[in-house]
Amino acid sequence: xxxxxxxxxxxxxxxxxxxxxxxxxxxxxxxxxxxxxxxxxxxxxxxxxxxxxxxxxxxxxxxxxxxxxxxxxxxxxxxxxxxxxxxxxxxxxxxxxxxxxxxxxxxxxxxxxxxxxxxxxxxxxxxxxxxxxxxxxxxxxxxxxxxxxxxxxxxxxxxxxxxxxxxxxxxxxxxxxxxxxxxxxxxxxxxxxxxxxxxxxxxxxxxxxxxxxxxxxxxxxxxxxxxxxxxxxxxxxxxxxxxxxxxxxxxxxxxxxxxxxxxxxxxxxxxxxxxxxxxxxxxxxxxxxxxxxxxxxxxxxxxxxxxxxxxxxxxxxxxxxxxxxxxxxxxxxxxxxxxxxxxxxxxxxxxxxxxxxxxxxxxxxxxxxxxxxxxxxxxxxxxxxxxxxxxxxxxxxxxxxxxxxxxxxxxxxxxxxxxxxxxxxxxxxxxxxxxxxxxxxxxxxxxxxxxxxxxxxxxxxxxxxxxxxxxxxxxxxxxxxxxxxxxxxxxxxxxxxxx
Ligand code: GDG
Numbered sequence: 001x002x003x004x005x006x007x008x009x010x011x012x013x014x015x016x017x018x019x020x021x022x023x024x025x026x027x028x029x030x031x032x033x034x035x036x037x038x039x040x041x042x043x044x045x046x047x048x049x050x051x052x053x054x055x056x057x058x059x060x061x062x063x064x065x066x067x068x069x070x071x072x073x074x075x076x077x078x079x080x081x082x083x084x085x086x087x088x089x090x091x092x093x094x095x096x097x098x099x100x101x102x103x104x105x106x107x108x109x110x111x112x113x114x115x116x117x118x119x120x121x122x123x124x125x126x127x128x129x130x131x132x133x134x135x136x137x138x139x140x141x142x143x144x145x146x147x148x149x150x151x152x153x154x155x156x157x158x159x160x161x162x163x164x165x166x167x168x169x170x171x172x173x174x175x176x177x178x179x180x181x182x183x184x185x186x187x188x189x190x191x192x193x194x195x196x197x198x199x200x201x202x203x204x205x206x207x208x209x210x211x212x213x214x215x216x217x218x219x220x221x222x223x224x225x226x227x228x229x230x231x232x233x234x235x236x237x238x239x240x241x242x243x244x245x246x247x248x249x250x251x252x253x254x255x256x257x258x259x260x261x262x263x264x265x266x267x268x269x270x271x272x273x274x275x276x277x278x279x280x281x282x283x284x285x286x287x288x289x290x291x292x293x294x295x296x297x298x299x300x301x302x303x304x305x306x307x308x309x310x311x312x313x314x315x316x317x318x319x320x321x322x323x324x325x326x327x328x329x330x331x332x333x334x335x336x337x338x339x340x341x342x343x344x345x346x347x348x349x350x351x352x353x354x355x356x357x358x359x360x361x362x363x364x365x366x367x368x369x370x371x372x373x374x375x376x377x378x379x380x381x382x383x384x385x386x387x388x389x390x391x392x393x394x395x396x397x398x399x400x401x402x403x404x405x406x407x408x409x410x411x412x413x414x415x416x417x418x419x420x421x422x423x424x425x426x427x428x429x430x431x432x433x434x435x436x437x438x439x440x441x442x443x444x445x446x447x448x449x450x451x452x453x454x455x456x457x458x459x460x461x462x463x464x465x466x467x468x469x470x471x472x473x474x475x476x477x478x479x480x481x482x483x484x485x486x487x488x489x490x491x492x493x494x495x496x497x498x499x
Contacts, residue, residue: 014058014080014138018048019131019155020148021095023061023081037063044148046254047466051474052079058138060131062086084134086127093123096331099151102185105333107150107174108294108388110181112333121187125154128194132158139166144477147198149173154190157197169477170198171249174390175416176208179215192219196239200477202232204390204416206248209234213246233476249473250420251391255400255465262373262401270374278319278378279357283443285320286379288372288394289386290327291364293337296385296412296429297324301344301360303435308352308359312440315352315359320383321375322362338364376401381442382409384417385429391416395424399461405451408442420460423453 024045028038039045051057058080086094097120106114132155135145146169147155156168182188192215195201203209213235217225226236233247261267278284285304289295304320307313324341328334345362352359367375376382376398384395392415399409399421411417411424418426425445427438 012137013140014056015140015143016051016055016057017135017138017143017145018052018057018059018061018148019135019145019152020044020059020061021099021151023059023063023083025081026064035065044251044466046257047470048146049079050467051470055144056140058082060084060134060138080138082134082138084131090123090127092330093120094127095151096328098124100328100331101333103150103153104174104294106181106185107177109175109177111294111387114184116184116186118186125190128152128154129158131155132162135159136162136166139163141165143167144169144474146171146474146477154194155197157194160197167477168198169200169202169473170195171202171251171473172208172390173204173251175205175388176203176211178211179218182211182215183218189219192216196237196244198244199242200233200245200247200473202247202249202473202476204248204250205419206234208390209246209248213237231476232472245476247476249469249476250416250464251393251469252461252464252466253393253396253400254467255396255461258373258397258400259403261369262377263403267370267373267377270370271377274374274378278321278361281317283313283318283380284378285318285381285383285439285443286375287320287322287324287383287385288375289322289324291324291334291338291341292327293333294386294388296387297322297341298337298344299387299429299432299435300383300385301341301348303432303439304360305344305348305352306432306436307440308348310436312436313359313443315354315357318359318443320360321379322360323367323372323375324362324364325366326364372397373401376407377404379407381439382407383439384415385410385412385427385435386415387412387429389415389417393417395421396461399454399457402454402458405454405458407454408445408450409453409457410438410442420464421457423456 024040025037026040028036052059060082061084063083097117102114102116102120105112131152135155136159139145142165144167145159148171150172156170159166159168185191201212203212213225216237226238232249233245235246237244237246275284287297287300289297291297304313308315342362345360348360349358382395382398384392386392389412395409395411395415395417398407409421409424411421411426412429413426414429418424425438425442427435429435
């Protein structure tokens with residue numbers, strides 16, 4: 001699937017359909033023979049691909065260009081990629097507007113105030129309806145459809161109306177907020193009804209699942225909500241004659257794949273080269289984030305500035321490398337955040353740098369997988385300090401990329417990952433002094449202590465990788481009144497969570 005092409009629907013013959021805002025490919029170039037598509041890296045694709053292959057799967061999503069995908073055959077007939085078109089206005093209103101200026105900040109503890117706009121909401125409904133129609137056209141009788149994330153929360157109900165025969169799962173990748181925040185949303189009941197069209201609603205954390213169950217209790221009759229203590233499934237909601245399961249399924253990374261990449265010669269050599277380039281004797285702190293105001297990049301820079309100012313770090317012995325991947329650049333809060341971060345980087349380097357020795361290396365770019373793995377391996381301290389984050393895969397990737405047991409992980413308590421990676425150096429990033437202290441501790445961590453911590457973190461990750469995540473979700477979905485979705489591979493994760 002290296003240079004996949006995209007085709008529009010054929011017969012409704014897919015037994016397993018993934019519906020996500022984006023297809024797992026992006027446009028690489030426009031050649032003479034038409035567009036060339038490249039596979040987008042990411043754990044979700046690696047986790048779902050084997051299942052898509054084994055079960056005559058299809059993936060429906062937007063191709064990332066206003067023109068939509070080019071209808072064509074696929075070189076690999078086992079995995080069909082199906083483009084859902086979006087025009088420029090819809091991209092602005094449904095994606096940049098309702099998804100990323102209303103829902104994203106609302107679901108991340110209103111770190112910035114969300115905007116409520118009826119036009120955006122109407123566009124969100126229209127686009128969700130389109131995704132539902134496309135999914136309905138792809139699914140074979142009795143198929144399983146797995147809908148992903150906050151951009152598509154109305155799809156489960158809309159799809160059920162079109163295709164009552166299919167089994168529907170929904171997974172939310174971002175936090176689900178407490179009811180007091182969610183209830184600000186003018187269209188709160190419609191969103192909840194949309195989600196309740198699923199057979200299984202999955203959240204990253206038990207807290208998100210509980211928030212949702214509390215909300216349902218407030219918005220619908222209390223007696224419709226039941227408790228369930230069956231592993232990942234935490235509760236059930238009765239909707240007419242159906243039972244909707246609600247549970248927590250913390251997502252993870254392809255730990256074995258990353259370990260292999262990070263252990264390879266190319267990455268190890270590049271990591272050594274990075275260390276030489278930055279100065280052999282210097283301690284390297286690393287941040288890797290989409291440039292998003294939820295990721296706490298600005299707070300991290302302020303904390304580092306404090307360490308430079310009070311002498312606990314100096315440009316000659318410490319360097320912070322910050323990769324800030326461009327993201328949602330036309331949305332105002334993102335533009336403001338970028339300006340703030342870049343001003344701070346300039347200020348820090350101006351105040352504490354010398355010729356040939358700046359304290360912050362800031363890269364507003366996307367690096368390739370090999371470079372990213374090399375940076376993980378070169379780092380002494382990994383800084384993952386979001387103000388709120390559903391999970392945060394960077395924290396898990398860093399752990400997976402350190403078979404050498406080196407490197408210290410500073411991890412925000414407000415990242416979902418903190419509930420599992422308890423042997424990281426946990427920190428409240430809203431508390432500037434605490435953040436400074438924990439960063440200083442990480443810089444001077446006793447190597448034996450660091451190795452013990454990393455060993456435990458890695459043990460956890462080996463068991464709880466992205467394959468485990470996909471299997472436990474699909475097993476719980478399979479248990480929702482139907483037979484199992486997965487062949488028994490002997491993997492304990494396949495057997496886990498069976499209700
Ligand atoms: C959402 C939720 C949840 C970043 N820069 C580069 C690059 N990346 C990759 C990382 C990682 C991914 O992007 C970012 O994932 P995160 O989990 O950190 O954050 P979100 O994008 O906000 O994801 C989040 C996630 O969904 C999954 O459920 O964990 O809470 O917000 O994989 O490695 N990859 C490459 N170059 C870069 O420059 N190659």
